[in-house]
Amino acid sequence: MMYAAILAGGSGTRLWPRSRQQQPKQFADITGAGRTLIQSTADRLQGLVPDDQLFVVVGQSFAHLAADQLPALGPPQIIIEPSGRNTAPAIGLACVHLYHRDPDAVVAFLPADHVIPDTAGFQAALRCAVDAAEAGHLVTLGITPTFAHTGYGYIKRGAMLPISTPQPIYTVERFLEKPNLATAETFLADGGYYWNGGIFISRADQMLAEIERQLPEVYSRLQQIMAALDHPDASSVLAEVWHAMPNISIDYGVMEGARQVAMTPLDAGWNDVGSWDALASVIPLNEEQNYIAQGETLTINSQGNIIYSERFVALIGVNDLAIIDTGDALLIGHKSQMQKVKDVVEHLRRQGRTELL
Amino acid sequence: MMYAAILAGGSGTRLWPRSRQQQPKQFADITGAGRTLIQSTADRLQGLVPDDQLFVVVGQSFAHLAADQLPALGPPQIIIEPSGRNTAPAIGLACVHLYHRDPDAVVAFLPADHVIPDTAGFQAALRCAVDAAEAGHLVTLGITPTFAHTGYGYIKRGAMLPISTPQPIYTVERFLEKPNLATAETFLADGGYYWNGGIFISRADQMLAEIERQLPEVYSRLQQIMAALDHPDASSVLAEVWHAMPNISIDYGVMEGARQVAMTPLDAGWNDVGSWDALASVIPLNEEQNYIAQGETLTINSQGNIIYSERFVALIGVNDLAIIDTGDALLIGHKSQMQKVKDVVEHLRRQGRTELL
Numbered sequence: 108m109m110y111a112a113i114l115a116g117g118s119g120t121r122l123w124p125r126s127r128q129q130q131p132k133q134f135a136d137i138t139g140a141g142r143t144l145i146q147s148t149a150d151r152l153q154g155l156v157p158d159d160q161l162f163v164v165v166g167q168s169f170a171h172l173a174a175d176q177l178p179a180l181g182p183p184q185i186i187i188e189p190s191g192r193n194t195a196p197a198i199g200l201a202c203v204h205l206y207h208r209d210p211d212a213v214v215a216f217l218p219a220d221h222v223i224p225d226t227a228g229f230q231a232a233l234r235c236a237v238d239a240a241e242a243g244h245l246v247t248l249g250i251t252p253t254f255a256h257t258g259y260g261y262i263k264r265g266a267m268l269p270i271s272t273p274q275p276i277y278t279v280e281r282f283l284e285k286p287n288l289a290t291a292e293t294f295l296a297d298g299g300y301y302w303n304g305g306i307f308i309s310r311a312d313q314m315l316a317e318i319e320r321q322l323p324e325v326y327s328r329l330q331q332i333m334a335a336l337d338h339p340d341a342s343s344v345l346a347e348v349w350h351a352m353p354n355i356s357i358d359y360g361v362m363e364g365a366r367q368v369a370m371t372p373l374d375a376g377w378n379d380v381g382s383w384d385a386l387a388s389v390i391p392l393n394e395e396q397n398y399i400a401q402g403e404t405l406t407i408n409s410q411g412n413i414i415y416s417e418r419f420v421a422l423i424g425v426n427d428l429a430i431i432d433t434g435d436a437l438l439i440g441h442k443s444q445m446q447k448v449k450d451v452v453e454h455l456r457r458q459g460r461t462e463l464l
Numbered sequence: 465m466m467y468a469a470i471l472a473g474g475s476g477t478r479l480w481p482r483s484r485q486q487q488p489k490q491f492a493d494i495t496g497a498g499r500t501l502i503q504s505t506a507d508r509l510q511g512l513v514p515d516d517q518l519f520v521v522v523g524q525s526f527a528h529l530a531a532d533q534l535p536a537l538g539p540p541q542i543i544i545e546p547s548g549r550n551t552a553p554a555i556g557l558a559c560v561h562l563y564h565r566d567p568d569a570v571v572a573f574l575p576a577d578h579v580i581p582d583t584a585g586f587q588a589a590l591r592c593a594v595d596a597a598e599a600g601h602l603v604t605l606g607i608t609p610t611f612a613h614t615g616y617g618y619i620k621r622g623a624m625l626p627i628s629t630p631q632p633i634y635t636v637e638r639f640l641e642k643p644n645l646a647t648a649e650t651f652l653a654d655g656g657y658y659w660n661g662g663i664f665i666s667r668a669d670q671m672l673a674e675i676e677r678q679l680p681e682v683y684s685r686l687q688q689i690m691a692a693l694d695h696p697d698a699s700s701v702l703a704e705v706w707h708a709m710p711n712i713s714i715d716y717g718v719m720e721g722a723r724q725v726a727m728t729p730l731d732a733g734w735n736d737v738g739s740w741d742a743l744a745s746v747i748p749l750n751e752e753q754n755y756i757a758q759g760e761t762l763t764i765n766s767q768g769n770i771i772y773s774e775r776f777v778a779l780i781g782v783n784d785l786a787i788i789d790t791g792d793a794l795l796i797g798h799k800s801q802m803q804k805v806k807d808v809v810e811h812l813r814r815q816g817r818t819e820l821l
Contacts, residue, residue: 124778405808405811405812407801407804407807407808408801408804416794418791418792418793418794419792419793419794419817419820420793420794420795420796421481421793421794421795421796421797421805421808422796422797423795423796423797423798423801423802423804423805423807423808424797424798424800424801424804425785425796425797425798428782428796430794430796432789432794434775435775435776436775436776436777436778437773437775437776437777437778437787437789437794438777438778438780439777439778439779439780439782439785439787439796440778440779440780440781440782441780441781441782443781444764444765444780444781445780447764447765447780447781448778448780450764451762451764451778451780454762455762460776463776
């Protein structure tokens with residue numbers, strides 16, 4: 108049976124000032140779609156994963172946001188991480204719950220903060236990945252790259268596997284770290300490389316077996332959590348065990364060294380909205396050649412700007428800016444420098460301006 | 465005896481969105497001085513004009529703002545214009561009140577929305593102008609030009625007058641319309657030309673006599689208003705008479721054709737804040753090379769920006785912008801194009817967006 112586990116633990120400071128400590132980007136409507144990113148992530152599964160097979164892994168302090176924003180999910184479907192320990196423990200925790208419920212569970216692990224405009228394309232890729240996972244593979248979706256991005260890890264595909272699905276399933280020859288530009292360009296020219304978007308599909312038991320083999324420390328703690336699941340002290344066991352849980356990513360800790368790893372391409376407009384300039388890829392240009400995520404705007408001699416505002420905005424003679432205007436903070440930056448938002452956040456942190464973080 | 469009449473009738477749409485129909489720029493703290501422009505105009509007279517010799521001419525709908533912002537003024541010192549009829553009737557109305565109170569009144573007519581950083585220099589020029597006015601001249605302050613501005617009228621000075629004051633008094637050879645750039649450059653190179661800043665000083669009776677001679681229609685109405693001043697029906701007479709008052713400027717209607725016109729230079733950093741980019745002339749650059757009128761800011765790779773904000777502002781990689789951020793509207797423009805703010809206001813007017821005007 109197919110399940111989905113949405114990983115909603117990120118903090119998303121790169122989308123400050125809309126993404127805040129109290130409301131990270133996955134719980135915000137960043138694209139102006141009328142739905143938050145986590146809601147869109149759940150929407151994207153409709154017709155493929157029934158509501159009662161959809162789970163969320165989330166930190167304690169955001170559990171209420173997840174519950175509010177995904178009212179179709181019952182309390183047992185909101186899996187609490189006591190603290191952030193990166194993706195390997197989070198995925199392990201989801202596997203514990205799902206394996207406990209259904210020893211044959213096949214699970215799609217999906218970051219909560221991605222934008223994927225082509226839902227049909229996404230579901231088609233996911234269906235193939237599930238078939239491959241049922242055939243015994245740890246599957247990752249390889250994002251078809253659109254340019255020589257240096258901010259992502261890459262996946263080099265290997266031979267095509269003899270699994271009969273509508274789109275090809277490949278072995279993974281190698282996971283590659285973030286490349287420099289020249290290397291990224293050779294990847295793009297080659298055609299056999301994909302972005303690692305952090306979307307994985309596998310049987311719960313197989314993922315747990317890989318964690319046992321490669322991360323025994325994580326595994327033994329997951330076992331303790333699973334053993335206590337039906338007991339009254341489940342949450343105190345979780346709290347105690349989690350405290351010493353190692354912090355490690357699923358890529359580094361499991362996928363890179365896993366057996367039976369496979370991939371299938373995803374070419375559906377995927378974007379992880381890693382900074383404000385990424386909105387230009389997921390919002391259409393309006394008639395005046397600007398990208399309006401939110402806000403009423405009047406633009407004069409102004410093009411290529413990204414606008415996210417809670418009030419009326421007038422632009423005169425400015426181009427290629429990202430303008431993010433929230434109740435208590437205003438960010439204006441050139442689109443090419445939006446990665447420096449982290450410096451703003453760091454400055455506010457140093458100054459103790461927690462009300463703005 | 466010396467009086468001052470502050471002319472506070474303007475609407476100031478060029479400083480939208482801080483300047484609004486309900487609160488024109490003269491009633492706003494545009495420069496971040498902690499005082500509104502009209503308050504600074506009154507402050508600038510301290511030590512020269514006693515509070516009870518200070519008057520304001522203002523429209524009915526802004527009388528409460530004037531009274532609130534200048535609490536030292538009693539009700540008779542707030543002179544109401546029933547509607548805007550330009551500067552000749554406004555100055556005439558002030559003369560009516562002041563001549564009625566003191567037939568020897570000498571009056572400085574001062575726009576409420578100018579910035580003049582050097583108060584001592586301003587007062588020195590004004591003292592000399594008052595001496596010349598007492599000697600029988602209609603005096604204007606000629607602003608020493610700092611560049612070839614094409615947005616102002618100019619004054620060509622004539623011969624020096626034999627009036628013994630600390631700074632020279634000249635006859636006015638000519639008032640000149642706004643020049644084109646080439647002409648403005650010749651004015652600047654010549655050295656004998658000044659900006660017409662709209663600051664005038666004269667005896668009230670002499671100004672009224674010039675209005676009588678040159679604008680008899682205006683004068684006859686002013687006479688009716690004066691005749692009713694002490695009567696119970698003063699305000700109904702004013703309302704009725706004002707309705708048909710011609711709309712005409714003091715420059716065109718009186719000064720250009722007046723006898724005994726004189727000028728003395730004002731070189732005190734005068735600025736009429738005609739658009740947001742003018743703030744760069746009246747606010748010092750901060751250490752990060754930006755002009756902060758109001759607002760807490762963090763600037764990264766950003767220089768030459770003018771910021772007026774009610775919230776925290778972060779700039780990344782942007783230069784030479786004017787950023788005006790109020791409760792319900794945000795304006796971002798390149799400093800070189802801020803005169804287009806009037807197009808924004810016009811657009812809002814056409815759309816019936818009165819709440820933003």
